[in-house]
Amino acid sequence: MNTSSNLHRSGLILDRRRFLGLSALGISAAALSACGGGPSTSGGGGGSSTVEQIDFSGVKPAKEITFWTSNPGDSIKVSTEIVNAFNASQSDITVKLVTAGADYEEIAQKFQTAQTGGDLPDIINLSDVWWFRYKMNDQIIPLDSLFEALEFDTDDYVDSLLGDYLYDDAHWAVPWARSTPLFYYNKDHWKKAGLSDQGPQTWEEFGEWKTKLAQASGAKFAFQFPALAGYAGWTLQNNLWGWGGGWSKEESFDITCNSSEAVEALSFLKDWVYKDKVAGVAGVDQIQDFAAGVASATVGSTGDLINAITSAKFEVGVAPLPAGPVETERICPTGGSGVGIPKDISPERQLAAGTFIKFLTEPEQAIKFSEATGYVPIRKSADPAAILKKTPQAQVAIDQLPNTRSQDYARVFLPGGDLEMANHMASILTENKDVQTEMDSLKTALEKIYTDQVKPHV
Amino acid sequence: MTAVTTKRPRQALSGRRLREWLIFLAFVLPNVALIAVFIYRPLFQNIYYSTLNWTLGSKFATPVGLGNYRDFFTSGEASKVLTTTGIFTVATVGLTLALGLGVALALNRKLPGAGFAQATVFAPYILSGYGVGLAWLYIFDPNIGALSAILRDVGLNSPEWINSPPWTLTMVIVVYVWKNLGYAAVVYLAGLQAVPGDLLEAADLDGAGPVRRFFTVTLPLLSPTTFFLMVTTILNSLQAFDLLIAMDKLGRGARTLIFDAYLTGFKEQSQAGYSAMLSTVLFAILVVLTLVQLIVVERRVHYR
Numbered sequence: 001m002n003t004s005s006n007l008h009r010s011g012l013i014l015d016r017r018r019f020l021g022l023s024a025l026g027i028s029a030a031a032l033s034a035c036g037g038g039p040s041t042s043g044g045g046g047g048s049s050t051v052e053q054i055d056f057s058g059v060k061p062a063k064e065i066t067f068w069t070s071n072p073g074d075s076i077k078v079s080t081e082i083v084n085a086f087n088a089s090q091s092d093i094t095v096k097l098v099t100a101g102a103d104y105e106e107i108a109q110k111f112q113t114a115q116t117g118g119d120l121p122d123i124i125n126l127s128d129v130w131w132f133r134y135k136m137n138d139q140i141i142p143l144d145s146l147f148e149a150l151e152f153d154t155d156d157y158v159d160s161l162l163g164d165y166l167y168d169d170a171h172w173a174v175p176w177a178r179s180t181p182l183f184y185y186n187k188d189h190w191k192k193a194g195l196s197d198q199g200p201q202t203w204e205e206f207g208e209w210k211t212k213l214a215q216a217s218g219a220k221f222a223f224q225f226p227a228l229a230g231y232a233g234w235t236l237q238n239n240l241w242g243w244g245g246g247w248s249k250e251e252s253f254d255i256t257c258n259s260s261e262a263v264e265a266l267s268f269l270k271d272w273v274y275k276d277k278v279a280g281v282a283g284v285d286q287i288q289d290f291a292a293g294v295a296s297a298t299v300g301s302t303g304d305l306i307n308a309i310t311s312a313k314f315e316v317g318v319a320p321l322p323a324g325p326v327e328t329e330r331i332c333p334t335g336g337s338g339v340g341i342p343k344d345i346s347p348e349r350q351l352a353a354g355t356f357i358k359f360l361t362e363p364e365q366a367i368k369f370s371e372a373t374g375y376v377p378i379r380k381s382a383d384p385a386a387i388l389k390k391t392p393q394a395q396v397a398i399d400q401l402p403n404t405r406s407q408d409y410a411r412v413f414l415p416g417g418d419l420e421m422a423n424h425m426a427s428i429l430t431e432n433k434d435v436q437t438e439m440d441s442l443k444t445a446l447e448k449i450y451t452d453q454v455k456p457h458v
Numbered sequence: 459m460t461a462v463t464t465k466r467p468r469q470a471l472s473g474r475r476l477r478e479w480l481i482f483l484a485f486v487l488p489n490v491a492l493i494a495v496f497i498y499r500p501l502f503q504n505i506y507y508s509t510l511n512w513t514l515g516s517k518f519a520t521p522v523g524l525g526n527y528r529d530f531f532t533s534g535e536a537s538k539v540l541t542t543t544g545i546f547t548v549a550t551v552g553l554t555l556a557l558g559l560g561v562a563l564a565l566n567r568k569l570p571g572a573g574f575a576q577a578t579v580f581a582p583y584i585l586s587g588y589g590v591g592l593a594w595l596y597i598f599d600p601n602i603g604a605l606s607a608i609l610r611d612v613g614l615n616s617p618e619w620i621n622s623p624p625w626t627l628t629m630v631i632v633v634y635v636w637k638n639l640g641y642a643a644v645v646y647l648a649g650l651q652a653v654p655g656d657l658l659e660a661a662d663l664d665g666a667g668p669v670r671r672f673f674t675v676t677l678p679l680l681s682p683t684t685f686f687l688m689v690t691t692i693l694n695s696l697q698a699f700d701l702l703i704a705m706d707k708l709g710r711g712a713r714t715l716i717f718d719a720y721l722t723g724f725k726e727q728s729q730a731g732y733s734a735m736l737s738t739v740l741f742a743i744l745v746v747l748t749l750v751q752l753i754v755v756e757r758r759v760h761y762r
Contacts, residue, residue, distance in 0.1 A: 111515075423710060
C-alpha cells in the first residue's frame, strides 16, 4: 500500500541516495558559477594605435564618486584624512574611500571582475604591473585632456614617475604611492661586524661583508631576499642592470633574461644561498623578518620604511641599492602605484574623479602621504622638510630618485610576467635549480605572453 | 486499514491532482528558477567561455574551440595539476575521516567537559579559511614562526614550508585537515550515538573484544556515515580554495585544479577562457566521482 502510494509520486521520491546525488550535482555546478556578462566574439580585440582623448567641455562633475584603494603602505588613515579634507574643501563632489583589496593583486582582481559585473569605481589605485593591462583591455582612459581641462601642473610631477605611465603619447595614470627599493640594514649587526655605518657601494662589496656579518651577528642570514611573490621581478632588476643585463632590453620587448650577464648576476646571488649559506628567502614578509632580527640586511620598498623603523627594536639603517660590476653607478627601478580612471563610467564621473586626483596629488597632500607611509614625494615642489624631520632615513629615498630607471617592459607590460619571474626565481633560490635552465624557460614563457597577449595590441 | 478500496471519480481526482500540482509548482518554481539562473545558467555559460581565448575584463574574445582543452592536456600541466589535486584530495579526505573518527570515539563518552571538547573541536570548521590560512602561515613561517621556534628548541631546522613546493603542500594539507576535522568528528559522533547498544552487548557476550567489536559491529554500522562524509569531504576538498590562496601565494606547492583555475583566470595572465576550461574539467571530474561513489561505493554501505 505504501509502495503504491510512493510509486504514485515516484517522480518526487528523494531518498538519501538521490539527495546526495542532487546535492553533489548542485555543488559541482556551483563550482562553475562564473561572473555575469561576457565578451563579444565579433570583431574588436585588436589594438588601435590612435588614442581618443575625452572632450570634457560642457561636462559637469558628478556629485558622488568612489575611490578604490588597496591602502598601500598601511595608508588607510592618511588616505581617509585626505579624502575628508577634500570633501570639506568644497561642496560639489563627495568622495567615498573604499578598501577594495589587501594588495595590488586583489584590487586588480576586483577591478577586472567589475568590468563584467558593473559597479565600477571612479578612481582606481593601479600598480606598476597592472595599468598597462587595463590600457590594453581598454578599461582606463587617457588623462591628458583631463589634465588640460582641470589645469594640472604636470611639469611639477617628478618626470620619471609621470613618464612611467606614458604610452601611445598619452598618460594613463598619475603617480601616487610611488616607491623605489631600498637596502635596509641592521646597525647593531653592522657594528658587531666592525662595518662603518653605511650600505655597500656595490653588491660585490656586500659579498665581501656577508660572511663576516653572518659570523659576528648571530643572525640566521646575512642577507634575506624579499618575499618572491611581490618583489623578485621588481628588485632584482637592480641586480640584473648592475651586471649589464635585464629581464628585457631597455624600452623594448626583446627578452634578455637568459643572457650571460643576467645568468651571471643571478648565479652570484644564488651562491650566497647554496655555496656560502649566508642568505635565504623570506617566507611571508622580509621587513617583518628583518625587524625580528632574522637577517642583517634585506631589500624592501620605500613604502616599508615607516613600518621597518617602528617595528624594529634596533636602529634601522637605510641605503640606496648597490651598483654592480658593469653598471657602476647606482641605479634602481621605480615602482609602486598610481591612480587612474575607468573608461566605462560617465564623463561626469570621470571629471569628478580627475578633480579629486588633482587634489590627491597636490604637493601638500603628496607630502602628507609620504610622511605617513615612506613613499617618495611625487611632486618636485613638495617640501620634504616635514618628512625628514620625522624620518631622516627618507633622505636616502629622495636622493635615490634621480638614479631611477623605468622598469623593464618584460615585467611591467607583460601580463603575468612578474609572477613568472617570481616563480623562476623561487626555483633558483629555494630549490637550487640551474640558473641558465630556469632563465631559458622564463624567456620561453615571457615570449609566449608577448606573442599571445601583447603583440596583437601594440 | 487506511487503504482506499473504492475508485474515486476520475473528474474529482484530476481536479484535486491539478490543485496539488499547482501548489507543488508554487513551492518549487521559485527555487527551480533561482537554481536555473544562478547555477545552471553560469554552468553552461562557463562551458561556452571554455571555448574562448578571452582575457578577463576584455570586451572581446576569440573562439578557439577545444584549443584550451588541448593546451591543458598536451602541455604537461594536466599531469602536474591533477597529481597535486589527487594528493591533496586523498590526503585531506583520508586524514579528515580517520582522525575525525578517532576524535569522535574519544568524545563519545560521558565525561565532564565533553560538550566543551566537542565545541572546541568543531570551532575551526566555522572559521574563515582565509583567516585560518594567514594565522597558520605565521605559525609555519620558517624564520619567525612559532613552529620554527619549537623545532629550534629541540635542535631541528624548520623545513622551508613556504618556499619549497612539497613542504607547502604538506603544510596546506595539515591546516586543511585541522580546520575540517571537527565536521567529520561531529557527524561521526552522531553516527556513533546511533549504534544500538544491544548489538554491541550481544557481540560482547559472544566474546568479542573491544577491537573486534569496533571492526565488526561499529565500523560497518557507521558505513552510511562514512559514505556521506566521503561524498561531502571529497567535494569540499576538490573545491578548497581560500586556505590555498592564503598560504601559497605563488601557487607552486598546492596548485590544485580549482586553485589553478583561479590563478590563471584572476592573477597571472587573466586568461578567463583557459580558467573556464579548468573549471569545466573540475566539474566533469566531480560528476564522474560522485556517480562512481553513488553506484559503486554505495553498494558496500550497510543501511539498517
